[in-house]
Amino acid sequence: MLKLFRFLKPFTFSVAGVLVLLFFQSLAELYLPTLMADIVNTGIVKGDIPFIWRIGTLMLLVAGVSGICSVWAGFLSAKISVGFGRDVRGKIFSRAESFSLHEFGQIGTASLITRTTNDIMQIQNVLIMIMRMMISAPMMCIGGIIMAVSKDAELSLILVVVLPLLAGMIFVVAKKGVPLFKAMQVKLDRLNRVLLEGLTGIRVIRAFNRIDYEKKRFHEANRDLTATAIKVNRIMAALMPLMMLIMNFTSIAIVWFGGIRVSHGEMQIGDMMAFLQYAMQIMFSLVMLSMMFVMIPRASASATRINEVLEITPEIKDAEQVKLADRKRGFVEFKDVTFSYPGAEEPVIEDISFRASPGEVTAIIGGTGSGKSTLLNLIPRFYDVEKGAVLVDGVDVREMPQKALRAKIGFVPQIALLFSGTIEENIRFGKEDASEAEVRKAAEIAQATEFISGMKDGLDTQIAQGGTNISGGQKQRLSIARALVRRPEIYVFDDSFSALDFKTDARLRAALRKETADATVLIVAQRVTTVMDADRIVVLDEGKIAGMGSHKELLNTCAVYREIVSSQLSEEELA
Template sequence: MLLRLLRAHLRPYALPIIALVVLQLVQTVATLYLPALNADIIDNGVLTGDQGHILRVGGVMLAVAAVQLICAIGAVGFGARTATALGRDLRASVFDQVQSFSAREVGRFGAPSLITRTTNDVQQIQMLVLVTFTLMITAPIMCVGGIVLALDQDAVLSGLLVVVVPLLGVLIALLVARLRPLFRAMQVRIDAVNRILREQINGLQVIRAFNKDVHEQRRFGEANAELTGTALRVGNLMALMFPTVMIVVNVSSVAVTWFAAGRIDSGAMQVGALVAFLSYLMQILMSVMMATFMFMMIPRAEVCAERIQEVLDTESTVRLPSEPVRELHRRGHLELRDVGFRYPGAEEPVLQGIEFHARPGETTAIIGSTGSGKSTLINLIPRLSDVTTGTILIDGVDVRDLDPATLTRTVAFVPQRPYLFSGTVASNLRYGDPEATDDDLWHALEIARAADFVRRLPGGLDAPLSQGGGNVSGGQRQRLAIARALVRRPEIHLFDDSFSALDYATDAQVRAGLRQETADATVVIVAQRVNTIRDADRILVLDAGRLVGAGTHQELMADNETYREIVLSQLSEEEAA
């Protein structure tokens, strides 16, 4: 999975990678050449007292060292830029894929896990690629080259390498095999900590209201302890790796010196050759050590790659049309034909057999008990999810055949829980129309009865809003969300219980302003409060996912028992009449 992900995303950077490999090759050859030059200086210069030879070969060594330094700097530069670009591309790919998801896919992964996959998981892969480009390309070249040149210095002494290198490889393989499952567990633990922390930050008021501080501290502490325990087990294994390598390196050096002493004494080996052999031995073992460092990262990166690829391979249930319709000839005719919706694996559908027609200039209201499918139904119109049976038509065109830009331009949706982004009042309102003027924004605020409180904010339209709109009240958030939808001036307005945080007087004022502003548009309102929808041109009554009534308030009060029960649970007989 890791190789598949890297092949797909590193392909655009083939030229920098080729340049990097060439630079690393030249650098490694230079590194391997230096011990041979050093041996030449010792044997033919120092031992013979030839000062001229020492200076000539020393000059060559300086030139080789300079080439090595320049190539190393260039290779690290190419490697860092390519690894950083890969991280950027992976984050963009995951972000773009998540943006295409419907609520179903987002719910399947969960927001904390998607955040971890976009940040921490991508960072692990980016670090692996950086280490690979800076160390791992050098390691095999240095290992093979070191073995060849060590053989050239003394073939008999090189027999030690037959024992040392495989031994080191086996020890590292055993440690890496233990690390892989621990790294997978660590990423899951990070997800859990992120999820709990996100819940506690968002639910801080509820925690304090129910005096659950100690409970939540214990809950976070357990998740944190599990992550810490897994990280400690990983750390303990990683701590064994470097001492293991160093023991092998030092014992090998002692063994080489021991056996070489006898060969030098017998004249079978020169002192310079011993110095060069020790240098090559160190280079061979250091290359294995560099590979060890990368092997420590591979298991975690593989797990991260699997998690990222899982997101990239997940297809949204809301799919783009192959031949999208970009122009609509009528304005705002909405029709639902035998619409049904079922969650995957559910025994019963959430909605079934829903049919109605909403026309421009009319207000259609949807009401029903909790869990009757009101929000699910209205979410199907802007394709936050797709119907599983039936068809939703706008101006005679199936919404699944509409170009997404055309659909969002035609339909404005105010969700049940309005969300404001960090920025200013103006930047949030211009989500509806980036080209809207300040006059357009103030007009929409006036209709939504939000202009007065915006004027009181320091800066007016430029007043800052925190993430989620946390620095304004719930009713103010709803009015700003309504104004944001009005700025777009769409043909169809969808309000999903968007007046629930408003008092009755403000609710009536907002609806009166909307009635004038949307006189030529199609309006669909989902509401729990009867007063919000009693003046609608048509009221649809949902019960257990089925449409059990349609008509005006008076008609439904007369002949629909479900609607009558809902009304009388909120109003007296006199008020209802």
């Protein structure tokens, strides 16, 4: 957890202010029982009313200073902890945004959400406690012991018996509670994962009539977390009554033995009352420390999980000496590219070489699992090649700044993903400063105008998270419009026409041909009708190029392509 405290650097002066305020608060609180003892010993016993007024006024001033310091320290502590949480959340989000798809898979979306929310909240809460108690509690404890001994050393022997007993109890409770706190965070991850899958996959769950099964999964994860939480809270709940019991018996012992010493004239009654208050301050400071030390292990477990994210070195990062592309615009070349997913025994694609130039449409076709989408994911550097190189405008993509590389690309993913917001906001996601005319033109080319105009609010229609309130074909067309609006040098369509009917598909491709005449276009598709007009068709089979050429050339030279074509087109269509 100490590693995370480096994020407190911007709050150095505020932290110093809290420490100074708590120092003066502790001094004030330690001084009050002594003033009260003076009032009793001198003012009340001797009947000195002016003395009582004078010391009473001083007590009010000291209490006022203590209150002001406490409120101010509380305000600064809250401000620091919230600012700290904000900064760490920002760091986690920024680091997660730089992860490759492999690194995302390592941690998991549900776990990332838990780490960014619940784990940071645990550390924020502990940070407030540390700032409020780490200084005041030890100071009150040590100062209280010194002041109590100064009042009566013999009566302090009660504390010699009580304090080890109290400390031992705190240790036992913490030892049993810490492992359970760590287990709770893991079980919270599992609950979030089940909940996320249940909510995002609700259509599939209903379609396969698995609602009862999902309910069972959720209830199991929920009960598991609840059982652990109840167990740890029972342990923690036992701490306070036991400590209060010890404190009350300590008070009885102090009054009993203090009364005996007062009756023998060995101690003044005011000193006994002050001693009692110092004893309570000492034990309350131990209670505060115990609460802090119980919370720290849970926060420590959360800090470990946060550091795991922050300490991951992204596999994909800009080279130390980046290169910018020359005057070429939109040239893509694969040179002997081989790529394997982490942990895979064999490469997904192997020895892939081809070029795609501006003004050309390069289509990639092949069977399921042949590596088509993987090939496209290497262009924007979602993954890095294992061997060979992917060149954009003559420069290896690993040597280009990621921002500059991706600015050249309009990417339409295989699974159309939309964000919550309006249709216009989703299209403008491709180009933040796009005008309304540009947005409308992109929607028109993507064949989305028809269904947009049929909606009540048109471009201002709200899209639900993930685009669940529109059809698959509509999502694909909006994803295409999002890529079109930025007018990139390279268009990458990863099976982006699969949800469209043949008529819409044909109209869209005709419109795209005009719009992308000067750009490089790469298309992955399952339909032969989508790729047969391409300038170049790359046929993949088990991760290798089985053939390359135009539609007519491949019909004569590539058996794999002929097999794909014959499975989709009739003899009349082939002719």
